Structures are given as C-alpha cells and as structure tokens.
Amino acid sequence: VNVLIPSTLGRGVRIAGVGGHLPARVVTNDDVIASGAPLTKEEIAKLTGILERRHVAPGEATTDLALAAARRALAGANKGPGDVDRLVLATGSPDYLVPSAACVLHQKLGLSRAPAYDLTAACSGFVYALDAAARAVLTGDRCVLAVAADVRSRFIDPTDRATAALFGDGAGAAVVVPAAPGEGILGLCIGADGSGHKSVHMPAGGSVEPASEATVRGRRHYLKMADGPQVYLSAVEGMIETAEALLSHMGLGFSDLALVVPHQANKRLLERMTRLAGLDPARVFIDVERTGNMSGASSAFALYDALSSAALTAGDRVLLIAAGAGYTAGAALLVVDEELLSAARSATTARTGVEA
C-alpha cells in the first residue's frame, strides 16, 4: 500500500466542501423482484440489508448525477467553476468509453481549461480520487474537484441473483484545497491486488471482448460476480488491512476515531467488518439500506451524508475506508473542522433527489 501523510511534507490539505446526489427514482425490493430477480423480499433484506436504492431515469447518465453533487460541493466551499484547477472523476460507468466522463462533466460545469480525467478504481474510486486531489494540491493546485459517480443500474442483469438487488446509482464530490499542516486530510492510504481482477468484472465491451451481437446475447456486458464469498471476504479484509496500515503509520487506533465511514457495499458485509475490526457499531456510518451499493460513489455520498447528518463536532477524526473490484482498497483519515461541517449541512436536499 501507498501512504501519504501531508504534514510530513510540511503542508496540509483539507476538504472545503462536500456534495451528494441521488436520482429521484426509488427502486424498492418489490420492484427488483418484479424486474426478474430470483430472490424473495426476505432474502434481499437478510442477505444485503438493502431496503431500497435509486436508479436513473431514461436519458439520465453518470455525469448528470456527478454534476449535481459537484455543484453542491463547490457551493459549500464557496468556489465557482473558474476556481477549479483540476477535475478528477472516479467512475466505473462513464457516459461513453471515449471520451472521459470528466470531459463531459467539465463542459456541464462550465470549467475553464482545467485538466479533467477519469480514474477507475471500482468501489475504492472516491478514496483514489481524494489521493489524486491531495497530491495535486500538495504540488501546487489551489482547488481540486474530486468526484465519484456511478450508474451501475445500466450494467446489472436484473435476473442475476448475485447482483440484481445490490446496486444503486448516485454521486458524491469533495472540493480539496490547501490547508495548514495537521488540518483536514491527515493521511491517505491506497493499494491494489490485481490477482482479484476477475472477481467482479464486466467481460465484454472492452478490448478483450468488444461488444457484439454474441456478447449481448450472452449477457456478457453485465457485471459478473462469479465467486461471491471471495469478494465478500476480500472486501472486508481489504478495508480492515488498509485502515490498520494507515492508522498504525500515524500511531493511531480505531478507538481514536469519532466515526468510520465505509464504502456501503451491503449491510451484512459492513456488520462483519465492524465485528472483525472490533469497532463500536454506533461509530460506523451506514446508509446502504436506502442507497444500495453505488460502487465508487458510495463512500463519497456516505461522507457527505455523514458530515451533514451525523453528530460530529470540530476536531473529530473521521476515517473513510473502501475496498472493491480489482482488488483495490483505500483509507483516508480526516479531522473535521467547523467550516466543513457547516458547508456539508448547508446542502441537505440530496435526500429528496430534488435539485437544489
């Protein structure tokens, strides 16, 4: 794993604003079953803990969700499009294969000539984007927009028992700016283990197996999760190991944290992670019951959700942790400040899905 501690460079980086957005269309477990999922309501509740998720409407795409989240984050940080030095968009479901979704978002946001690029790290995408943003700020950028957005619903086989009920669509964003050493983002840790690259994957549509009539007929353009138990165990271990690597590097433990904000994989997985890490369940933020797993967008939206709704005060340490396909994993330790909390609390319309 790769650890970044900004204060060791004599600098600091903080999150000045966060935003989140969910599409308006609520998909209940009854809806999932009606769409062909070979599951019962009781099974979905027991196996995933998910009660509902949001899916995009026809014509709505990943960058539409990203746009709403990014606008909220910028407004909270008192920044405008002209302030953005760089845009990093983590997504596994871009609007197009070419060009980047970041360029589409660039145009929708009305950015100037700031560089914009996509980053793919599946469910760890937002932590990877924060790492990229922090490094950019440490080398001179003044304002970086780190966004994670996913529309998984367009790539899920509604008849696949393993995946049909798990995923939702959504977006989250953070504005990353310079700060004094010891403020804001105290540390970041990201890592990957490519031996797991086929654990969760979409076989067709890339250069290995370009889209064709046969790949579509074979349903190979959908997300596959062939070995659920491996993915389940690896995600939990990845989150715990990465968190422990970062905390031990900083001489801290889980007991020093006010709140852990994990990637919202599913409720059962988060309960296992909580149990094995010895965390106090009251200090683990969970909103997956009503969002589903939104891949990289999950931890971004959960951070926004936690900062705007959880009982946090300035000086509290919050640990963001994620693990996902690839395998990838990441952790980010933040100390929250009053400005960030009020920025997060100023934007609370995401729950209704109505544009602010």
Add this chain to the structure above:
Amino acid sequence: MNERALDAAVDLELHQAVRAAALQRGIELPSGDEEDLTLALDSFARVELLEAVEEAFGVRVRPRDATAESFGSVAKIAAFVRAARARARGPAGGA
C-alpha cells in the same frame, strides 16, 4: 487406537459438526462429504456457511481459506477447521 484412526474419528466428528452448524442456519448440504459445494450452493448460501463455520468453531475464514480447494466440500471444511484449531493451539501442540 492408532494416530491415523484417531484423526479419521476426529474428522468424522468434524464432518458432523460442520453439517450441524450449516443446518442451524437452514443450509442444506449435499449428502456426500466430498461433494462439490460450489455446485450445490449459491454464493449467498456459501457466505452463510462460512460464517456458520466461524461461529461454531471460533475460527476466522480469510479469503485464501474460502477457495474451492480449501472450502469446497464438507471434508475440506473439516480439514480447514482441524488445521485452524491446530494453528490456534500453537506449534507446541497441547490439549
């Protein structure tokens, strides 16, 4: 009873204990101890099974333990439990 026979008796007992742990969570295992569980159970049931084994035997299943090679049948799970317990007892063996 020689050591080999003792191991076989312990294994048999473990097979039954694995089946009992599964049954308690409502998981129906195939009748043969060597039968492939990846064919008999879907991924949700296999997650349920591995957590049933963890709870019943006080062991932690890590990703490397949950492959078809190490967790793919009742007999393989019993062998995993036996090895995990031996590791927990430490290199000196003990009770």
